[in-house]
Amino acid sequence: MYARALTWWTILRIALEERLVYRGDFAIGTLMRFLPIVTQMFLWSAVFAARGDQPLQGYTYTNMVAYYLLTMIGRAFSSMPGLASGIALQIRTGEVKKFLIQPVDMIGFMLLQRLAHKLAYYTVAVIPFALVFFICHRYFYDLPAEAGTHSVATFLAFLSTLIMGFMLGFFLEAAIGLIGFWFLEVSFFLSGHMFPLDLLPQPWSTLVDLLPLKYLAYFPAAVFLGKVTGPELVRGLLIEAAWVVFFIVTTRVVFHYGVKRYSGFGG
Amino acid sequence: MQRTEATISPSVGQQHPSYVRVFLTFARNSIVRDMTFRANFIIESISSLGWMLMNLGFYLLIFLYTDEIGLSTGWGKFEFLVFLATGWIINSLVQTFIMPNAQEFSELIRTGGLDFALLKPIDTQFLISFQKVDWSSLVNFFMGLAVLVVSLWHLASREVNPWVFEPIVVLLYPVFVLCGVAILYSLTIGLAATSIWLGRNQSLYDFWFYITTFGRYPMEIYRNSWGWALWGFFMFVIPILLVVNVPARLMARPLTPREPWEWLLAGFGIFATLTSVIISRRVFVGALRSYRSASS
Numbered sequence: 288m289y290a291r292a293l294t295w296w297t298i299l300r301i302a303l304e305e306r307l308v309y310r311g312d313f314a315i316g317t318l319m320r321f322l323p324i325v326t327q328m329f330l331w332s333a334v335f336a337a338r339g340d341q342p343l344q345g346y347t348y349t350n351m352v353a354y355y356l357l358t359m360i361g362r363a364f365s366s367m368p369g370l371a372s373g374i375a376l377q378i379r380t381g382e383v384k385k386f387l388i389q390p391v392d393m394i395g396f397m398l399l400q401r402l403a404h405k406l407a408y409y410t411v412a413v414i415p416f417a418l419v420f421f422i423c424h425r426y427f428y429d430l431p432a433e434a435g436t437h438s439v440a441t442f443l444a445f446l447s448t449l450i451m452g453f454m455l456g457f458f459l460e461a462a463i464g465l466i467g468f469w470f471l472e473v474s475f476f477l478s479g480h481m482f483p484l485d486l487l488p489q490p491w492s493t494l495v496d497l498l499p500l501k502y503l504a505y506f507p508a509a510v511f512l513g514k515v516t517g518p519e520l521v522r523g524l525l526i527e528a529a530w531v532v533f534f535i536v537t538t539r540v541v542f543h544y545g546v547k548r549y550s551g552f553g554g
Numbered sequence: 555m556q557r558t559e560a561t562i563s564p565s566v567g568q569q570h571p572s573y574v575r576v577f578l579t580f581a582r583n584s585i586v587r588d589m590t591f592r593a594n595f596i597i598e599s600i601s602s603l604g605w606m607l608m609n610l611g612f613y614l615l616i617f618l619y620t621d622e623i624g625l626s627t628g629w630g631k632f633e634f635l636v637f638l639a640t641g642w643i644i645n646s647l648v649q650t651f652i653m654p655n656a657q658e659f660s661e662l663i664r665t666g667g668l669d670f671a672l673l674k675p676i677d678t679q680f681l682i683s684f685q686k687v688d689w690s691s692l693v694n695f696f697m698g699l700a701v702l703v704v705s706l707w708h709l710a711s712r713e714v715n716p717w718v719f720e721p722i723v724v725l726l727y728p729v730f731v732l733c734g735v736a737i738l739y740s741l742t743i744g745l746a747a748t749s750i751w752l753g754r755n756q757s758l759y760d761f762w763f764y765i766t767t768f769g770r771y772p773m774e775i776y777r778n779s780w781g782w783a784l785w786g787f788f789m790f791v792i793p794i795l796l797v798v799n800v801p802a803r804l805m806a807r808p809l810t811p812r813e814p815w816e817w818l819l820a821g822f823g824i825f826a827t828l829t830s831v832i833i834s835r836r837v838f839v840g841a842l843r844s845y846r847s848a849s850s
Contacts, residue, residue, distance in 0.1 A: 316760065319760060319761065319764050322764040322767065323767050325768075325784075326767050326768055326771060329775040329776055329781055329784075330616075330623070330775055332775065332778065333624035333771075333774065334616060334619065334620045334623060336624055336625045337621060337622045337624060337625050338619065338620050343619050344619075473604075475608075476608040476611070476612075481612050482612060482616075486615055486618075486619070
């Protein structure tokens with residue numbers, strides 16, 4: 288047990304050090320990623336101006352900006368850049384053999400690696416994130432009492448959606464990311480990164496509600512803003528947990544049959 | 555020895571390559587390359603098409619909740635779709651003809667491959683700017699055209715203040731679309747040239763993407779409080795606000811009758827295009843001068 292923990296710890300440390308090499312590039316890249324939000328702010332400001340500042344499906348202008356800022360946090364946890372393509376590359380180059388002959392579980396290894404990458408990312412990204420949220424703090428003033436700024440319970444729920452979002456993002460992409468190039472784009476659209484999903488009219492809103500993608504960006508932000516409360520919140524968290532379990536099992540099953548079919552050549 | 559060189563070099567100098575024929579060869583080579591991996595070509599086309607459909611969906615969603623973007627700016631649903639389509643047309647031309655080369659350029663510098671481009675008896679900027687054509691991105695061009703035609707048809711058939719066909723506008727539109735492409739080209743080549751100084755410029759594409767997002771909306775949306783600063787910057791320093799705004803405004807006519815400043819804007823569009831092309835050329839030539847081969 289101790290030896291095993293030591294192995295995982297070593298993997299985590301190596302991946303962490305590997306990632307912290309380019310921290311300057313990281314911080315600037317993270318800041319740049321907020322630039323599209325600036326244009327979104329102006330776009331929505333123009334939309335609200337044309338509406339005479341009437342709230343839109345319960346979103347005021349400041350709520351809308353807060354939503355976009357919060358989805359950035361959600362995506363920082365749930366997005367897995369290069370995961371599916373990395374696996375595809377390892378299969379093509381035969382590097383995957385390494386995992387098959389070593390007494391290391393490949394999925395577990397990749398999960399830890401990803402965890403380390405994310406941890407490294409947060410240690411650097413916390414600076415630009417803090418800067419942006421400090422500049423934009425006034426967008427969080429007019430939130431209701433159930434929102435994450437006032438209620439500890441909501442904030443804890445928000446944290447749990449972030450952590451589950453990480454798990455879901457990882458296993459979702461590992462399981463089905465490989466089947467389609469379009470997956471990333473669809474997930475970008477249907478996860479709520481582009482707009483709050485509750486703006487969608489029927490039947491789209493029901494459809495989106497049934498998909499697991501909304502837990503990647505929309506759900507954490509909606510929870511923080513106090514849009515999802517009480518039994519609805521509990522139900523959402525349980526469904527998200529169920530999706531996580533579902534995709535863990537799917538990944539394991541797919542991987543099991545994949546390894547059976549895999550044949551490695553050369554050395 | 556010296557005499558032979560003297561006799562040879564003028565004759566070499568006189569043989570101007572035909573740029574059109576060279577470009578056509580590039581275009582043909584690229585299509586041959588694309589057709590070698592036909593399935594990949596189709597997948598890429600569908601992928602960029604899907605991306606555009608999502609964009610369209612987003613704006614249709616916005617127009618469920620508002621009649622126009624910005625109060626009395628005139629950018630109603632179909633006017634804005636003309637804007638969007640114009641943006642797609644310009645972007646697809648950039649993605650097809652320019653982007654694949656710009657991405658290649660920083661690699662050329664890192665690996666020293668630029669040496670071979672410098673040795674060829676043709677303008678280096680031409681060679682590295684147009685060597686590759688990504689034909690799969692052209693699908694966005696046709697999608698843009700389709701949305702443009704449908705929106706104009708909607709505008710023309712509405713009862714209040716219908717869109718009328720003006721030959722001069724239809725003639726000027728492609729000119730200003732090309733101006734927009736030229737501005738984006740200047741920005742791209744200027745950014746790419748910086749990789750000569752920086753050695754490697756991997757985030758070039760990212761930076762380009764984030765900068766150009768500012769040009770994707772009608773410029774009226776920046777006209778409040780600190781938006782004015784952005785407006786001024788992207789109007790006069792990096793004039794990407796002109797890229798889509800000038801042709802789209804010309805075609806969609808958000809304000810009827812036209813305001814005098816709209817013609818001023820069009821004139822400034824031409825001026826900014828010429829200026830940015832000249833500046834980017836200078837930056838490129840200047841950067842080439844400080845190029846030191848990376849190969850051994």
